Amino acid sequence: MTKVQNSRLEAVVSAEAFHWGAEVGERYHGVAAEHMDAQWQQMLKPFFDRYPFDLTEVVDFAAGYGRNTRKLLETGARHVTMVDVNQDCIAHLRENLQQENVTAVQNNGFDLSPLPDGRYTFLYSFDAMVHFDLEIAIAYLPEFQRILKSESYALIHHSNYSANPGGDFTTNPHMRNYMTAGIFKHVAMRNGFDVVEQWIFSWGEPDNDCITVLRKR
Numbered sequence: 001m002t003k004v005q006n007s008r009l010e011a012v013v014s015a016e017a018f019h020w021g022a023e024v025g026e027r028y029h030g031v032a033a034e035h036m037d038a039q040w041q042q043m044l045k046p047f048f049d050r051y052p053f054d055l056t057e058v059v060d061f062a063a064g065y066g067r068n069t070r071k072l073l074e075t076g077a078r079h080v081t082m083v084d085v086n087q088d089c090i091a092h093l094r095e096n097l098q099q100e101n102v103t104a105v106q107n108n109g110f111d112l113s114p115l116p117d118g119r120y121t122f123l124y125s126f127d128a129m130v131h132f133d134l135e136i137a138i139a140y141l142p143e144f145q146r147i148l149k150s151e152s153y154a155l156i157h158h159s160n161y162s163a164n165p166g167g168d169f170t171t172n173p174h175m176r177n178y179m180t181a182g183i184f185k186h187v188a189m190r191n192g193f194d195v196v197e198q199w200i201f202s203w204g205e206p207d208n209d210c211i212t213v214l215r216k217r
């Protein structure tokens with residue numbers, strides 16, 4: 001990546017990524033955790049029932065305060081690496097999920113350089129990439145490909161909202177950033193993934209969200 005590309009991504013991260021730290025601890029993460037069981041049952045478990053996800057070495061990407069990691073462990077994950085850009089989230093995870101089968105890793109908001117190539121058997125991200133800028137999603141997809149083992153799956157919840165190109169995502173309904181199912185599919189395919197399924201669904205607004213299941217070729 002060139003210096004210009006790097007500083008461009010750094011600028012997007014510093015403008016957009018830091019809305020979910022300790023300042024919204026209980027108000028956001030505490031309330032979200034209360035909805036986790038219902039969201040898992042309705043939106044996520046059906047994918048785990050349908051696909052043979054290998055939960056040996058899982059990444060919970062943009063893990064926040066760890067509500068998804070808890071469900072992944074309950075579902076049988078042997079080890080979960082929780083990645084997040086925000087130091088407050090990492091500190092919370094290290095303090096509250098002290099067990100041998102989890103690791104918390106802080107990253108720079110646009111790559112997964114602390115994680116090795118080809119190690120992980122499943123990459124999971126829920127309720128986070130819906131807020132990511134298109135440029136950040138494009139930067140992460142080759143990284144997801146790099147860290148996954150061949151034939152491993154990824155389940156990624158992202159935005160399908162494209163009404164405000166170039167606008168401020170915090171003013172969009174439910175803070176959905178600019179992305180569509182089609183663009184996500186295109187970028188994933190160009191980065192060595194088969195797109196196994198895309199489920200477009202409504203989160204407060206009609207069809208503003210999508211869960212995409214990828215498989216590394």
Ligand SMILES: C[S@@+](CC[C@H](N)C(=O)[O-])C[C@H]1O[C@@H](n2cnc3c(N)ncnc32)[C@H](O)[C@@H]1O
Pocket residue numbers: 013016017018019020021032061062063064065066067068083084085086089107108109110125126127128132136
């Ligand atoms: C809405 S919270 C959701 C957290 C968690 N997935 C959940 O369901 O509770 C979004 C998370 O994404 C993280 N995040 C935002 N931008 C990021 C980026 N560019 N790279 C990595 N993490 C990011 C935030 O720090 C935050 O923890």
